[in-house]
Amino acid sequence: DGGITQSPKYLFRKEGQNVTLSCEQNLNHDAMYWYRQDPGQGLRLIYYSQIVNDFQKGDIAEGYSVSREKKESFPLTVTSAQKNPTAFYLCASSPWAVPNEKLFFGSGTQLSVL
């Protein structure tokens, strides 16, 4: 079945450590997105990518980095510069330049600080 796979489901970060969240899709979608979810804050866009080897910052990109070396994969690294990383992270994908097309979401990764 086609879909988006996020791993791991739970992740713990120590002080000063970088951690990477995985996101893989087999929907052949051009666009992929990373959102951060905090209680009462809704979903805030971290980064998005329209095409391989290209990506744009969202509203809260500071302290995060991404890469898009393959169409299927869009990993997110939470760096030590992100001082408040505890949140639920959601990856999504969609066709690009199709405004009425929905986003397909993964099941999320809960990141916590030890």
Added chain:
Amino acid sequence: AQSVTQLGSHVSVSEGALVLLRCNYSSSVPPYLFWYVQYPNQGLQLLLKYTTGATLVKGINGFEAEFKKSETSFHLTKPSAHMSDAAEYFCAVRNSGNTPLVFGKGTRLSVIA
């Protein structure tokens, strides 16, 4: 710029009662509007969407929403709440295919037996 305001971070209804979740949007061009639902510790699922055409949109699980341009609103309703409707609901807007989806802050729906 596009934005979404969801009125009420938490709504509580009795089982069998009307569900009304409010969403107002801001957009400089005709918008594409979406409602998503999220169950605990899961991703989001599409409930319904408005693109063009009929302003009353029907979605899954008995939900519907009406696009009112004059009020810049896209409120979500369901005539009779079920316990299984308890979840968080997000309204979202997009101006064009070249812009990411912008989400509201969400409304948590509780259903009381």
